Structures are given as structure tokens and as C-alpha cells.
Amino acid sequence: MAFVQQSSPHTHRARPTSRVMLWVILATLPGLLAQTLFFGWGNLINVLWCVGLAVVAEAAVLWLRKKPLSVFLRDNTAAVTGLLLGLSLPPLAPWWVSAVAVVTAIVIAKQLYGGLGSNPFNPAMAGYALVLISFPVAMTTNWPEAAMLFQGAPDFADTLARIFSGTQTAIDGWTMATPLDEYKHKVATHTAAEILRHPTFGEGIARGWEWVNAAFLAGGLCLLALRIMTWHIPVSFLAGLGLMSLAFGSNPDQHAPLSLHLLAGGTMLGAFFIATDPVTAATSHQGKLIYGAGIGILVYLIRTWGNYPDAVAFSVLLMNFAVPFIDYYTPPRTFGHHKARRGLPSRNRG
Amino acid sequence: MTQLWDFAGGIHPPENKQQSTSRPIRPAGIPERLIIPLQQHIGQRAEPVVQVGDRVLKGQKIADVRSGLGVPVHAPTSGIVESIGEHPVPHPSGLADLCVFLRPDGEDQWRPRSPVRDYRELDRDTVLGLIREAGIAGMGGAGFPTNVKLSPPRDRKVHTLILNGAECEPYITADDMTMRERADDVVAGLKVMAWLLRPERCVIGIEDNKPEAAEAMRKACEGTQTEVVVIPTKYPSGGEKQLIRILTGLEVPSGGIPADIGVMCQNIGTAVAVARAVFNDEPLISRVVTLTGGALREPGNVDALIGTPMSYLLERAGWRPEQVGRLVLGGPMMGFTLPDTEVPVTKTSNCVIAATATELPAPPPQQPCIRCGQCAEVCPMELLPQQLFWHARAEEFDKAEHLNLFDCIECGACAYVCPSAIPLVQYYRFAKGEIRVQRAEQAKADRARERFEARQARLEREQQEKEQKRRERAKAAAEAQARKRAEAEQATARDDAGEVDERAAKAALVRQALERKKARTGAPAAAEPPDLEALEKQWLQARAKLDTMQGLLAEAKAKQADNVDKLERAVAKNQERVQRAEQALNDARQSLQNPSQTTH
Numbered sequence: 001m002a003f004v005q006q007s008s009p010h011t012h013r014a015r016p017t018s019r020v021m022l023w024v025i026l027a028t029l030p031g032l033l034a035q036t037l038f039f040g041w042g043n044l045i046n047v048l049w050c051v052g053l054a055v056v057a058e059a060a061v062l063w064l065r066k067k068p069l070s071v072f073l074r075d076n077t078a079a080v081t082g083l084l085l086g087l088s089l090p091p092l093a094p095w096w097v098s099a100v101a102v103v104t105a106i107v108i109a110k111q112l113y114g115g116l117g118s119n120p121f122n123p124a125m126a127g128y129a130l131v132l133i134s135f136p137v138a139m140t141t142n143w144p145e146a147a148m149l150f151q152g153a154p155d156f157a158d159t160l161a162r163i164f165s166g167t168q169t170a171i172d173g174w175t176m177a178t179p180l181d182e183y184k185h186k187v188a189t190h191t192a193a194e195i196l197r198h199p200t201f202g203e204g205i206a207r208g209w210e211w212v213n214a215a216f217l218a219g220g221l222c223l224l225a226l227r228i229m230t231w232h233i234p235v236s237f238l239a240g241l242g243l244m245s246l247a248f249g250s251n252p253d254q255h256a257p258l259s260l261h262l263l264a265g266g267t268m269l270g271a272f273f274i275a276t277d278p279v280t281a282a283t284s285h286q287g288k289l290i291y292g293a294g295i296g297i298l299v300y301l302i303r304t305w306g307n308y309p310d311a312v313a314f315s316v317l318l319m320n321f322a323v324p325f326i327d328y329y330t331p332p333r334t335f336g337h338h339k340a341r342r343g344l345p346s347r348n349r350g
Numbered sequence: 351m352t353q354l355w356d357f358a359g360g361i362h363p364p365e366n367k368q369q370s371t372s373r374p375i376r377p378a379g380i381p382e383r384l385i386i387p388l389q390q391h392i393g394q395r396a397e398p399v400v401q402v403g404d405r406v407l408k409g410q411k412i413a414d415v416r417s418g419l420g421v422p423v424h425a426p427t428s429g430i431v432e433s434i435g436e437h438p439v440p441h442p443s444g445l446a447d448l449c450v451f452l453r454p455d456g457e458d459q460w461r462p463r464s465p466v467r468d469y470r471e472l473d474r475d476t477v478l479g480l481i482r483e484a485g486i487a488g489m490g491g492a493g494f495p496t497n498v499k500l501s502p503p504r505d506r507k508v509h510t511l512i513l514n515g516a517e518c519e520p521y522i523t524a525d526d527m528t529m530r531e532r533a534d535d536v537v538a539g540l541k542v543m544a545w546l547l548r549p550e551r552c553v554i555g556i557e558d559n560k561p562e563a564a565e566a567m568r569k570a571c572e573g574t575q576t577e578v579v580v581i582p583t584k585y586p587s588g589g590e591k592q593l594i595r596i597l598t599g600l601e602v603p604s605g606g607i608p609a610d611i612g613v614m615c616q617n618i619g620t621a622v623a624v625a626r627a628v629f630n631d632e633p634l635i636s637r638v639v640t641l642t643g644g645a646l647r648e649p650g651n652v653d654a655l656i657g658t659p660m661s662y663l664l665e666r667a668g669w670r671p672e673q674v675g676r677l678v679l680g681g682p683m684m685g686f687t688l689p690d691t692e693v694p695v696t697k698t699s700n701c702v703i704a705a706t707a708t709e710l711p712a713p714p715p716q717q718p719c720i721r722c723g724q725c726a727e728v729c730p731m732e733l734l735p736q737q738l739f740w741h742a743r744a745e746e747f748d749k750a751e752h753l754n755l756f757d758c759i760e761c762g763a764c765a766y767v768c769p770s771a772i773p774l775v776q777y778y779r780f781a782k783g784e785i786r787v788q789r790a791e792q793a794k795a796d797r798a799r800e801r802f803e804a805r806q807a808r809l810e811r812e813q814q815e816k817e818q819k820r821r822e823r824a825k826a827a828a829e830a831q832a833r834k835r836a837e838a839e840q841a842t843a844r845d846d847a848g849e850v851d852e853r854a855a856k857a858a859l860v861r862q863a864l865e866r867k868k869a870r871t872g873a874p875a876a877a878e879p880p881d882l883e884a885l886e887k888q889w890l891q892a893r894a895k896l897d898t899m900q901g902l903l904a905e906a907k908a909k910q911a912d913n914v915d916k917l918e919r920a921v922a923k924n925q926e927r928v929q930r931a932e933q934a935l936n937d938a939r940q941s942l943q944n945p946s947q948t949t950h
Contacts, residue, residue, distance in 0.1 A: 004676040007776040009762030117718035278722040334754040335731040336604035345752035
């Protein structure tokens with residue numbers, strides 16, 4: 001009688017990649033809900049459009065690469081890439097902007113580098129950075145004014161028309177600068193109190209944005225609780241950003257305050273959902289801390305002294321470059337060893 | 351409360367232990383035939399000391415290791431040695447090895463036994479000898495000879511003796527049930543080992559999912575110094591290095607053994623075997639085996655004779671062969687699959703899992719690594735499993751080794767949590783195997799190179815020596831030549847031709863030179879009236895010398911000496927000289943008769 005011959009271990013109780021990705025998708029829902037509630041249907045439409053396009057693009061490339069569609073399409077990773085783009089692009093960005101971003105992300109940044117697990121750069125952020133550089137106007141003028149859904153925000157059909165046909169009739173004067181953008185451009189000539197009078201800031205820190213960021217924070221904490229990811233990257237990201245802000249921008253009349261840095265723009269989405277992409281992040285705990293802190297510091301630098309109001313995409317991509325370098329210097333100490341073995345094996349050993 | 355430490359990583363797989371703890375340990379019975387492998391320990395294979403057809407008694411030694419590391423093997427019951435030959439043994443390779451086939455006679459008759467009344471009256475080497483003669487090798491899995499382990503080198507004083515009752519692998523309950531039912535034996539064995547090692551501390555570490563075992567051990571240890579320590583359940587807390595870390599906070603250095611830091615771990619079953627060997631004179635001929643898995647009707651623990659075929663045990667546990675998906679020897683995390691049920695129980699077989707296909711399902715297809723790092727989170731050795739995987743797959747073995755591949759204990763935690771279902775441990779085994787092969791080849795190549803270089807050096811040296819010898823010979827020959835020439839010339843210059851004295855030769859040369867000078871300057875002197883008397887004396891002297899030379903030559907010829915040529919030439923020269931002297935004498939006589947004819 002012959003039985004199955006198998007190498008140990010014989011049990012396997014892992015969350016498959018597809019389930020990990022599903023959890024990531026679910027954890028973004030509070031943030032998406034908040035975006036929709038405070039900024040209208042734009043993000044939801046973007047998300048659906050980007051996810052659909054991402055899956056189609058992934059399928060097309062997999063088919064061209066003669067990879068089994070059934071295995072690779074089910075891992076949900078393309079959907080996550082599309083989702084992250086849909087969440088981070090301006091809610092009213094025209095359809096072709098999102099399309100360029102998604103196709104760049106899936107086809108160039110991910111599949112041309114070898115597909116899942118082989119891409120050195122965060123695909124979503126590569127796509128985002130491309131459209132941010134290529135279409136600066138479309139990327140900065142399509143942020144809607146915060147208005148509660150069903151209480152003044154344009155309805156679904158108007159939003160759809162705006163995104164897909166570019167009509168602007170029904171929603172004239174509906175867009176406005178984001179809080180980070182507003183603060184950055186006014187801070188040279190205005191005091192903090194004057195700046196904060198602008199409606200984009202609302203009564204709290206940044207109207208609508210604070211809730212969106214809080215919702216992404218909540219989703220991210222769920223992922224931490226589920227052990228989908230470790231705390232190292234989000235915490236060091238926020239710590240890097242926060243410490244930079246405290247060190248260089250403690251005067252709100254000179255620089256955007258810490259509260260705005262943490263709760264406006266893509267901070268929480270970036271810290272919990274984008275920087276934590278395992279494929280393109282550093283490996284060891286120490287490496288993750290350096291990686292996350294690097295992103296946080298770069299976000300502050302670019303937001304404060306750079307040309308762009310927000311900086312998650314560039315910061316993540318820049319730190320992606322540094323990942324092999326970080327990994328090289330930050331292997332953990334192995335049990336029973338005094339020191340970690342850094343670098344590469346020396347050739348002339350033995 | 352004993353202080354506990356934690357180790358990094360670890361997992362909590364479903365324990366599945368309750369299936370086999372509901373029944374007490376049952377005797378497995380005596381099968382129709384026992385297949386007793388001769389290699390059940392690390393070291394040299396034992397060689398049979400019985401013949402086919404012999405009747406052996408229970409506990410009789412049937413094989414022994416005469417030299418080298420190893421322990422003997424004993425007959426688990428009385429019976430006839432049916433044959434000795436190859437049979438598949440429980441090993442991951444599934445290969446066959448030499449086994450003794452024993453047909454039990456059902457009498458189960460013991461050999462005469464002589465238990466020790468008080469081991470403390472014996473010296474330690476005698477007790478270690480008893481343990482060796484009982485064939486005890488570590489029953490936790492590795493099978494290292496216990497007597498060797500219990501006699502660490504003098505500079506490795508063991509201060510902490512640990513009895514490993516963690517049994518962290520799912521399904522396995524052999525140690526658990528042993529501690530519950532044979533706590534006194536465990537403690538007795540521990541005492542013997544403690545007496546041998548004299549540690550400062552004795553600890554029994556038990557995971558907190560075995561409260562009954564911990565309670566039984568506590569009771570058995572009452573009144574002793576032994577600590578019973580309950581540790582949190584976390585796989586692989588029963589790994590030697592991990593348990594030492596938990597109980598002492600010490601880390602076994604990479605590449606080292608626990609004795610390097612003054613710690614020793616022993617297995618529960620080994621302790622029982624030691625107790626039986628010392629107090630009952632019973633060798634290791636049976637062990638507790640957990641029979642479990644969804645395909646068994648009556649899972650539980652049995653006391654099985656070494657050599658009992660798995661099929662016998664499984665049948666008695668009510669197995670349903672059609673339901674067996676895979677048959678695992680050991681635990682689900684580190685055990686290996688058995689190709690069939692004919693392999694026998696050995697000293698290290700602790701558990702057989704007859705798992706259904708739903709219980710231990712086939713792994714899902716492997717997907718690309720997404721570098722999620724779950725593997726590193728659970729690695730108890732704090733390695734970078736995904737980097738090791740990348741390097742193993744790319745066959746960059748030096749890089750894998752650099753990342754401490756050889757510290758991997760193959761616990762399987764990484765593969766257990768891998769969301770991409772990558773068989774990581776298999777990659778590490780592959781890499782380790784390849785590196786070992788490469789090392790062996792490297793060593794072989796190094797040896798060959800060394801041999802080649804040594805040979806080259808030797809040839810060169812010989813060549814040089816030859817050259818040197820040749821030069822020396824040439825020099826010697828030249829010197830001899832010069833000496834002989836000098837000799838010969840000296841012989842011409844002096845009457846004492848046989849003397850081979852350098853000074854004489856030189857003097858001869860000087861004299862010759864003077865003679866030549868005289869010959870040149872003496873030409874005008876020829877105008878003087880020739881001294882007849884002197885010429886006559888010269889001629890006579892030359893004649894006398896020629897006679898001597900001829901005598902020497904005759905002598906040399908008779909002796910066949912190598913200076914015959916020389917002497918011949920010298921004789922010829924002397925003859926010339928005699929003639930010249932004669933001529934000169936004649937000329938002088940004539941010139942004295944008619945001086946007018948004298949010219950110049």
C-alpha cells in the first residue's frame with residue numbers, strides 16, 4: 001500500500017494571499033465610506049473603475065505571459081492596486097487619468113517586472129506618480145469641496161458625467177484646493193488664523209479629511225489586530241512625519257501644524273495601506289522601522305519644501321529605491337549568534 | 351515561581367492531542383514477526399551477534415557496535431532469529447537497512463537479569479556502561495547514544511539538567527501519557543542522570559496544555575530538588591534550543607551544543623529507559639508510541655516492542671486504510687511520511703498519524719512570495735526565511751549560508767504560515783543538502799589539489815636534488831681530474847710519484863714553472879760549457895724515475911686501478927724525458943769533443 005509522500009510540515013494553516021488581500025480591501029471600506037460621505041460619489045466611482053480596469057489589465061498581461069489566469073487572478077492583488085489608486089486619486093479626476101495610472105501600475109510597474117512579488121516599486125504609487133507629473137492640472141483641480149452626501153454634494157449621475165465626459169455644467173465651483181495645498185500656498189503671506197478661515201478647513205482640522213484619515217486609521221488598526229501586517233512601518237511612518245513636524249514646523253504661522261500633517265491628505269492611507277505593501281518594503285523589523293521613518297521624513301520634506309502639496313507617492317517610491325540597501329544593513333540577529341551578519345558573503349572566505 | 355523567558359516567533363497549530371489521551375497506555379502485544387533495525391541510533395550500525403536459527407531470550411543482545419559511536423540492540427521478546435537482511439526502515443529516505451527478523455515464540459522468556467541494588471555504590475563509568483549496554487539512545491528523535499551524552503567532557507560542566515516534557519508537536523502524546531502514568535520511573539531515571547552529572551539544577555519543562563502530566567510529575571518530585579515548570583504552549587517550545595531558552599534564558603551558541611553553556615536536555619522516554627536499565631536490568635526493547643489520526647477508530651498510546659511493524663499497531667488501533675490520506679511518523683510539523691505500513695517501530699518512533707485527506711490535506715499550489723514577512727515573524731531562530739528561500743531557489747548557497755541557513759531547525763513554522771503555500775522547509779533542506787555535497791566535493795577537491803601539489807613539490811625537489819647531485823658529481827669529478835692531473839704532474843716533478851699530496855702537487859707546479867722559466871732563460875746559458883756531470887746525473891735520475899713509474903704502472907694495471915691511463919701517460923712522458931736527457935748528454939759529449947761546431 002502506498003500513501004502520499006510529502007515533506008514536512010504536513011499542516012498548513014495560513015491565510016492565503018487572496019484572503020490577506022481581501023482583508024486589506026475590507027479594511028479600506030471605512031475610509032472609502034468616509035470619502036463618499038464627505039466628498040460625494042467621486043471616490044466610489046473611481047474605485048470601481050480602477051478596480052475593474054486593474055483586473056482587466058492584469059488578466060490581459062497574464063494571458064500574454066501565458067500564466068494561469070485562474071491562479072493569479074484569484075489572488076486579489078490587482079484589485080488592491082486598483083483600489084488604492086481609486087482611493088488616492090482626486091475624486092473627480094477624469095476617467096483617462098485613472099486609466100493611465102492603473103495601466104501603468106499593473107502593466108509596467110508590476111507585470112513587466114515579473115508580476116506578483118517581483119516588482120521593486122509600489123505599483124499603485126508608480127501609477128500615481130506618473131499621472132501626477134504628467135497631468136498636474138487634472139490632479140490638483142479635481143478635489144471636490146467637502147459636502148455631506150445627500151446634503152449638497154452633486155448626485156451620482158452628475159459625478160459620473162463629470163468623470164467620464166468632463167462636463168462641468170452642473171458642478172461649477174464644486175471643487176476647491178485641498179487643505180494641505182491651501183495651507184502651503186497661503187502660509188507665506190497669511191497667519192494661521194487667517195488660513196484656517198478658508199472653508200476647506202471647516203471647524204475641525206481639515207473638513208472631511210480628518211474623518212477620512214480617522215477611518216483609514218481604524219481600518220489599519222484592524223489589519224494590525226488581525227496580524228495582516230506588523231506595526232513597524234505605520235508607526236515609524238507617523239513617527240517620522242510627526243517628529244519632523246515638531247522639530248521644524250512647531251509654529252503654525254510658518255508651517256502646517258502637526259494635526260494637519262497627520263489628518264489631512266493621504267497620511268493614514270499611506271501609512272497603513274500603501275507603505276505597508278510587503279513586496280516593496282524592507283524585510284526585517286529594523287529595516288521596516290528605517291523604511292517607514294524614511295517615508296515619513298520624506299513626506300514632511302516634500303510637503304513643506306517641495307513643489308507638491310502631498311508626497312506619499314514620491315516618498316514611497318524613493319524609499320522603494322532604498323529597500324535593497326536597507327535590507328543589506330539590517331538583517332536580524334539570529335538565535336545563538338552574537339551579532340547580525342550584515343552585507344553579503346565575502347568571496348574569499350575559507 | 352520559576353522565571354521564564356520567551357523565544358522569538360512560534361505558532362499555535364491546533365493541538366489535536368485529546369484524541370489519544372482518553373485511553374491509558376495499552377500493551378501493544380507481540381506481533382507474528384519483529385523486524386529489528388540495527389541502526390536505530392546516531393553512529394555506527396550495530397553488527398549482529400546472533401546467527402540465523404538461534405533462539406534468543408527477551409533482552410538478549412542481538413547486535414552490538416564493536417568500535418565507534420553506537421549502542422547495542424536487544425531481542426524484544428524470546429524467539430528464533432528467522433533471518434538477517436535488508437528491510438525498509440523508518441527514515442525520510444524510505445531506504446532499506448539491515449534488520450534482524452525475529453519470530454517470537456510467545457513465551458516472552460527473559461534472559462537472567464541482575465538489577466543493581468544501589469547504583470550509588472557503583473562508580474559512574476559502571477553506571478554509564480549499564481546505560482550503554484541497555485542500548486539507550488535519545489528517544490526524542492535524534493537517537494544520540496545516551497551514555498555518551500551523559501559523559502560530557504570535563505570542561506563542559508553541566509549546571510542545569512532539563513527533562514523535556516514540552517511535547518510541543520500537535521497530535522503526539524507519548525511523553526504526556528508517560529508522565530501521567532509512569533511519573534515515578536521518569537523521576538527515578540532523572541535521579542540517575544542527575545547523579546551522573548551532578549547539576550546544580552534539575553528542571554522538568556511541561557507545556558501548560560498538559561496539566562495532568564504536570565500534576566503527576568509534581569507529585570512524583572515531592573521531596574526532591576527537581577523543579578516542575580509549566581511553560582506556555584507555543585510550538586516549537588520543545589525544540590532543545592527553545593526549551594533551554596525558556597527555562598534558563600540562555601542561548602545555545604550557533605553550531606554549539608547545550609553542554610557548551612552548561613545545560614543538557616533529556617527526553618522523558620529516555621529517563622524511563624535509564625530507570626529500567628539501572629533498576630530492573632531491562633534493556634530498551636519497547637517504547638510508548640502514540641497512534642492517532644482520523645483514520646483510526648481507537649487512537650491512543652501503546653507500549654510497543656521495538657521492531658513491531660506499523661501495520662500490526664494500526665490494525666489493532668482499528669484503522670480504516672481506505673481513509674488514510676497520508677501516514678506520518680512523528681508529528682505533523684516535523685514528521686515524515688511513510689510509504690507503507692511495513693516499517694517497524696524503532697527507539698525513536700514516538701507517533702504514527704494515520705491522517706485522513708481532510709485532516710492533513712495536500713498543500714495548495716505554490717504561489718509567488720509576496721515578501722509578507724509572516725515567516726520571519728514566526729521563525730524561532732530569528733532567521734529571514736524569505737531571503738533564505740530566494741537564495742535557495744536561486745541556488746545562491748553562499749548567500750543562504752551567510753544568512754545562517756544552518757541555524758534552521760526545520761521546525762516548519764514558516765511554511766505553516768506562508769500565505770503563498772511555499773514549501774519553505776523543503777527549499778532549506780535542498781539548500782543544506784546541496785551545500786553539504788558542495789562541501790564534500792570541495793574537501794575532496796582540496797585533498798586532490800593538496801595531493802597534486804605535494805606530488806609536484808616532491809617531483810621538483812627530486813629534480814633539484816638530482817641536479818644538485820649531478821653538479822656535485824661534476825664538481826667532484828673536476829676536482830678529481832685536477833687532483834689527478836696534479837698528481838700526475840707531481841709524479842713527473844718528483845720521484846715520489848705515488849704521493850697524492852696537494853702541497854706536493856703545487857710544489858711540483860711551481861717547480862715546473864721554474865723549470866720552464868729556467869728553460870727559457872737557460873737558453874743563453876747553453877753557450878756555457880755543458881756540465882757533463884750534471885747532465886749525466888739528470889739522465890740517471892730520469893731513468894730511475896721512469897723505472898719507478900713503470901713499476902707503479904705495472905702495479906696499477908695489476909690492481910686495475912683507475913689511474914692506469916694517467917700512469918701510462920706519465921710513463922710515456924718520462925720515457926721522452928729520459929730520451930731527451932740522453933740526447934742532451936750525447937750532445938754535450940760531442941760538443942766537448944769539437945767545440946767549434948757550437949753555434950748560438
